[in-house]
């Protein structure tokens with residue numbers, strides 16, 4: 001596929017529990033995908049021009065110095081009509097995605113729930129806990145403007161929010177995550193296989209798995225491993241479990257639990273612990289607890305791997321400002337605070353001791369014949385939404 | 399769940415303060431309508447394209463026949479009128495603004511004052 005055209009939403013792998021989209025709904029999802037790409041490729045470059053040509057000189061004139069931080073830039077840019085209009089369009093496109101996605105899912109929710117129930121029936125690999133509270137970092141706002149976030153339920157056994165997340169992610173990522181929205185997990189699995197050839201984890205833990213997009217490829221890469229995937233969101237876990245089964249993956253146990261307290265698992269009982277696009281949705285309160293649990297749970301010689309966007313430190317302030325859009329305008333309030341943390345210090349404080357934080361660059365691994373070729377350069381200008389990640393690796397001393 | 403409940407649930411607001419970027423909320427609401435209408439227009443275009451493909455596949459039309467179609471004189475005239483009527487609907491408020499100029503109608507309160515005078 002050439003880089004000039006985008007794949008259709010129908011290129012996604014239509015697994016058994018995925019919502020089916022009619023002709024017109026596919027057209028809607030494709031339209032919104034194109035709109036997102038248009039906004040980032042055609043409209044967004046103007047935001048930088050407006051900054052360079054008008055806003056930055058005005059800041060320098062008013063203060064006598066270069067813009068100091070991303071907050072100063074944001075407050076000045078919010079007065080500029082170009083930035084206002086781009087932002088209004090970007091926010092509205094996100095809201096349209098959710099309305100269309102939820103509409104498609106709700107129309108057939110009874111059928112989806114029946115399929116999910118049938119796949120989950122009697123399985124001991126799905127452990128739900130009705131009493132587990134939703135922590136503030138998940139419950140205070142609906143993250144990325146997704147109504148109901150990851151956890152709301154509208155009737156018993158509901159999976160609306162999860163099914164809608166599964167079909168809508170394509171719209172925001174334009175297929176860059178591949179047929180099963182798992183390009184990140186695929187990239188991690190490939191890296192482990194190629195770069196750590198002797199590494200064969202017996203037990204793997206994934207924290208904040210949502211519907212399992214990125215843990216499924218790891219479970220497939222290590223079919224003999226026992227995989228445990230935890231999340232606090234019940235409908236997401238139900239859907240995740242059924243989706244894994246539908247994909248023929250049977251070595252994952254999905255558990256409703258809070259990553260801050262995994263005391264049900266013994267010290268040193270995992271060789272690999274992963275999180276994918278998770279830390280930026282935690283909080284200053286929960287992240288130290290989660291890192292400490294990871295340290296306790298890792299076996300000596302084990303590794304934990306966090307797939308995230310790069311930290312702000314050392315980035316030009318304009319880029320920081322652009323990446324921060326989601327923090328304020330897409331209901332991702334912890335995105336900015338997390339990206340300015342001193343991760344090495346936090347990791348040291350959580351029990352690992354001082355050690356250089358190993359970082360590897362990963363690019364979403366997808367079927368290029370369908371989804372096109374991605375390189376760091378071509379997607380890098382989308383400031384935080386491109387599937388080009390830094391993975392942070394932390395080894396526990398053997 | 400009733401179909402109408404599903405429609406409202408699909409349109410549920412995300413929890414959290416909604417930022418408004420434009421000069422006022424009404425403008426932003428209008429933008430949201432415009433973008434949805436743009437989406438539906440593209441959806442309709444794709445539906446027409448699919449219909450055309452099916453008609454070609456089933457042998458009702460030949461490939462390119464629709465693109466090459468030239469409306470006859472009557473059709474051209476009928477379409478011209480339809481286009482004018484559409485533009486008039488689309489730009490009604492703007493056109494009425496032109497009618498407003500130079501008008502100086504009494505306010506509703508002034509009319510009310512007349513209508514509520516008792517003998």
Ligand SMILES: C[S@@+](CC[C@H](N)C(=O)[O-])C[C@H]1O[C@@H](n2cnc3c(N)ncnc32)[C@H](O)[C@@H]1O
Pocket residue numbers: 135137138150207208209210211212213214215230231232233236257258259260275276277278281282286
């Ligand atoms: C951005 S999503 C992660 C995406 C997912 N890892 C994937 O690969 O697609 C964040 C998830 O973390 C979960 N979460 C947040 N805080 C948590 C906690 N303290 N314990 C467990 N799960 C948590 C949320 O419910 C949500 O499903």
